[in-house]
Amino acid sequence: MGSIINTIVQSAVVGLSVLGTLGAPTLPQFLSGNGFPWGSRQAARTNPYENSPTTGVIRSYDFTIARGYIAPDGVNKSVMLINGQFPGPTIEANWGDTFSINVHNQITGPEEGTALHWHGLLQRATPWFDGVPAVQQCPIAPGKSLTYTFKADLFGTSWYHSHYSAQYAGGLFGAMIVHGPHENIFYDTDLGPVLLTDWYHKEYFDLVEEVMTNKPPPKSDNNLINGKMDFDCSKIPAGGPACTPNAGISKFNFQSGKTHRLRLINAGADATLRFTIDNHTMTVIAQDFVPVVPFNTNVVTLGIGQRTDVIVKATMSPTSAVFMRSNLTEKCSSVNQPYAVAAIYYEEADKNKTPKSTATVFDNSFCGNDPLTQTKPLFPFSALQNAATTQDIAITFGPNSTGTNVWYMNKVSFRANYDHPVLLLAAAGNTSYPYDPQWNVYNFGGNASVRVIVHNNFFVAHPMHLHGHNFFVLAEGVGTWDGKITNYPYTQRRDVQIVQAQGYLVIQYDTDNPGVWPFHCHIAWHVSGGLYVNLMEHPDQIRQKVVPQTLAQTCRDWSEYSGHNVVEQIDSGL
Numbered sequence: 163m164g165s166i167i168n169t170i171v172q173s174a175v176v177g178l179s180v181l182g183t184l185g186a187p188t189l190p191q192f193l194s195g196n197g198f199p200w201g202s203r204q205a206a207r208t209n210p211y212e213n214s215p216t217t218g219v220i221r222s223y224d225f226t227i228a229r230g231y232i233a234p235d236g237v238n239k240s241v242m243l244i245n246g247q248f249p250g251p252t253i254e255a256n257w258g259d260t261f262s263i264n265v266h267n268q269i270t271g272p273e274e275g276t277a278l279h280w281h282g283l284l285q286r287a288t289p290w291f292d293g294v295p296a297v298q299q300c301p302i303a304p305g306k307s308l309t310y311t312f313k314a315d316l317f318g319t320s321w322y323h324s325h326y327s328a329q330y331a332g333g334l335f336g337a338m339i340v341h342g343p344h345e346n347i348f349y350d351t352d353l354g355p356v357l358l359t360d361w362y363h364k365e366y367f368d369l370v371e372e373v374m375t376n377k378p379p380p381k382s383d384n385n386l387i388n389g390k391m392d393f394d395c396s397k398i399p400a401g402g403p404a405c406t407p408n409a410g411i412s413k414f415n416f417q418s419g420k421t422h423r424l425r426l427i428n429a430g431a432d433a434t435l436r437f438t439i440d441n442h443t444m445t446v447i448a449q450d451f452v453p454v455v456p457f458n459t460n461v462v463t464l465g466i467g468q469r470t471d472v473i474v475k476a477t478m479s480p481t482s483a484v485f486m487r488s489n490l491t492e493k494c495s496s497v498n499q500p501y502a503v504a505a506i507y508y509e510e511a512d513k514n515k516t517p518k519s520t521a522t523v524f525d526n527s528f529c530g531n532d533p534l535t536q537t538k539p540l541f542p543f544s545a546l547q548n549a550a551t552t553q554d555i556a557i558t559f560g561p562n563s564t565g566t567n568v569w570y571m572n573k574v575s576f577r578a579n580y581d582h583p584v585l586l587l588a589a590a591g592n593t594s595y596p597y598d599p600q601w602n603v604y605n606f607g608g609n610a611s612v613r614v615i616v617h618n619n620f621f622v623a624h625p626m627h628l629h630g631h632n633f634f635v636l637a638e639g640v641g642t643w644d645g646k647i648t649n650y651p652y653t654q655r656r657d658v659q660i661v662q663a664q665g666y667l668v669i670q671y672d673t674d675n676p677g678v679w680p681f682h683c684h685i686a687w688h689v690s691g692g693l694y695v696n697l698m699e700h701p702d703q704i705r706q707k708v709v710p711q712t713l714a715q716t717c718r719d720w721s722e723y724s725g726h727n728v729v730e731q732i733d734s735g736l
Contacts, residue, residue: 170233170409175390177232179247181357182388182412182504184513189352192256192341193221199256200317205343205453206540211284211632211674214315215258221314223253223261227276227334228268235384235393236409237363241333242269242324249357249389249429250322250336257317257342264309267302273727275301275580275720279325280312280338281467282451282657284630288312289585289677289704290713292629294325296578296735297678297696298585300716301326303723308716316451316632317342319355319425319469325736328686331431332366335359339425340451346540347447347456349473350420356504358437358464358488359386360430360497363403366686370733373687376567378496380687382432385490385502388412393499412504413513414486416476423447424472428464431686433495434623434660436526437462437470439506440484440519444472446537450656452632453540461524463532465625466684467658480510484519494529494623529623530662534635534648544651545634549613549670551606556617557624557661557683557693568691569683575692576602576682578735581721584696585678589709593701602695608702609673614681615643616667624688626667627658628697630679633669640665658684676703682736690733 172183180186192199200215230243244250255261267276279293291312295301302308323335337355360382362369369380384393390412395405416422424444426437438461445456448471462470478484483505490500507513558570568575577600584601587593595601606612613636616626635654636647643666647653661667682694698704 170236170406174233175409176234176248177230177243177246179249179389181249181355182390184413184415184507186354189254189339189354190341193254198343200258200343203343204345206346209541209543210316216313217256217258219256219259220262221255221259223251223263225263226266226268229271233406233409234361234386234389235391236395236406237393237398238404239363240365242329243333244336248333250334252337252339252355253322254339254341255314257314257340259314260311261314262309262311264307265302266307267304269304273304274326274329275303275729276324276326276329277301278310278322280310280322282316282320283312284315284675285312285677286315286675289630290709294629294680294736296580296583297680299583299713300720301580302716303719306716306719308712314340316340318448318451318453319427319471320451321427321429323429327733327735328366328370328431328690331362331369331686335429337425337427344447344453346453347445347473348421349423351417352423353414355425355427357388357427357429358435360433360490361386362431369687370690373690374566374732379432381496381498382490384499385488387486387488387502387504391502414504414506416506416508418476418478418480418508421473421475424474426462426464426470426472428466428468430466433490433497434463434465434529436489436491436524437464437487438522438524439474439486440521441478442474442484444474447471447473449537450632450658452655455538455540457536460522465531465658465660467625467627468656476508478508480508482508483511483515483517485517487521489526491526491529493527530638531660534638534654537654538649538652539655542652543655545636545653545670546611549611550609552613552615553604554615554617555695556619559620569688569693571602571693571695574599574602576600576694576734577692580729580735581724585704586709586713588678588698588701588704589707591705593698603678603698604695605698605701606673608700611670611672612697613668613670616661618661618663618665621663623660623663624683624685624693625658625660626681627684628669628671628679628681630675630677631671632657633671635659636668636670638662638665638667642666643668673699676700689736692734694734694736
């Protein structure tokens with residue numbers, strides 16, 4: 163059920179991270195300043211895409227990425243750490259601030275390139291800092307650095323992660339919080355990020371090798387909350403890694419009668435999950451970077467990359483203790499151990515005792531998001547009834563020319579070229595790639611809006627993520643779309659939505675962000691297998707942008723490194 167008295171010191175479990183401890187800091191309403199940094203803007207009355215503030219404040223961070231050994235669930239393994247922490251450091255800004263994050267690649271044993279993606283931010287003025295190698299930048303070469311500088315142009319809860327191969331499945335991720343208005347709801351305490359992740363005892367590269375050699379999808383070994391969970395060491399095979407039982411679980415503080423904000427993030431590699439808190443109701447106030455009209459629920463579904471902010475009122479006595487639970491959906495994901503728990507202690511509870519609460523009962527057989535009809539964005543930004551152009555995309559799976567089974571979008575399986583980022587080519591005037599169809603670029607020219615209809619012709623679901631936009635979710639379901647829009651005109655908006663197995667997903671977005679934006683499945687093994695396209699908008703305006711010289715230097719560094727070292731790109735590269 164989860165050990166309360168852990169047998170491993172905190173630093174051996176999650177490195178220098180304090181997440182999941184009772185001493186973890188709570189988050190402020192906003193970072194220091196006089197009054198609301200965003201001025202009079204309100205979540206319910208401000209179009210965040212047209213009227214975001216610019217504070218002039220720079221939030222600086224310094225990241226060193228290197229390998230290290232930790233045991234999040236008691237099983238000792240090599241993990242990619244940022245500043246010695248797993249999960250990586252939580253970064254914070256106010257809405258309208260500027261992040262400046264200097265990333266040093268110190269990965270050795272073996273060396274690898276890397277790049278960090280800042281999930282969900284629009285990157286309106288800085289498309290080259292979206293962080294996808296071969297698309298907006300060359301990888302950061304071993305021993306080299308790159309400073310990402312970009313505006314916190316949306317507010318709420320998100321995360322950052324490596325977009326180089328499946329590195330983030332090896333630990334390279336962390337929470338990203340942008341403080342903003344929330345006049346729609348009051349709460350007493352912000353408990354911060356709750357990172358929910360499936361976990362593998364094998365190295366990520368070994369898992370990618372399995373995926374790319376026609377073996378069955380790898381099964382995750384465990385399920386973590388803020389980097390912690392126990393593991394049954396008797397399941398480690400003879401000669402396997404060292405395992406210490408009772409590694410310990412994460413813990414949170416509740417105060418009776420008070421309300422608490424939890425920022426739920428599915429930062430996993432493969433699994434859809436469902437989150438509950440025993441004996442408590444959650445009030446949903448945001449999905450991804452979109453505040454919503456509050457509604458109550460007992461269970462929250464999260465596909466990979468999705469976030470949900472909830473408010474929970476502590477309605478029990480001061481001596482109470484309960485579990486929060488993250489259940490990986492076994493029908494929809496490849497898992498060996500699907501259950502994770504963390505302890506919630508009220509102020510007078512015995513924190514050395516295991517909670518005795520009973521789990522919430524829910525349907526865990528459905529491989530999709532919670533109903534679209536539940537959600538209405540707080541700011542009622544209307545989708546156009548008809549887009550300027552429509553693109554159908556069919557997802558299929560099958561062998562390539564070498565006999566390796568890969569994923570296809572409209573019969574093309576993506577493969578990256580780290581030496582030639584598509585955005586940088588477009589900025590130089592090259593927007594057509596007839597000799598590189600594997601880059602899977604859709605050039606929508608000057609069209610004002612795009613509707614994408616995804617047809618999933620396979621028997622597994624896919625959490626589909628679009629960079630550079632919050633899209634309207636017009637419809638989703640099983641079978642064929644009937645042309646009806648759900649909750650029109652105020653449809654749900656977000657940046658990740660699950661397309662069901664043998665189903666459809668209809669999204670729409672305004673092309674108000676010139677750039678080259680990835681649209682892909684967020685299951686690590688699926689994007690490794692090529693389930694990815696690039697959506698280009700307003701190439702004429704891309705050519706007018708001035709790309710920072712640091713991007714050119716990063717490409718020169720990468721060219722120098724890759725010219726003298728073998729880069730083992732065994733998957734799509736992303």
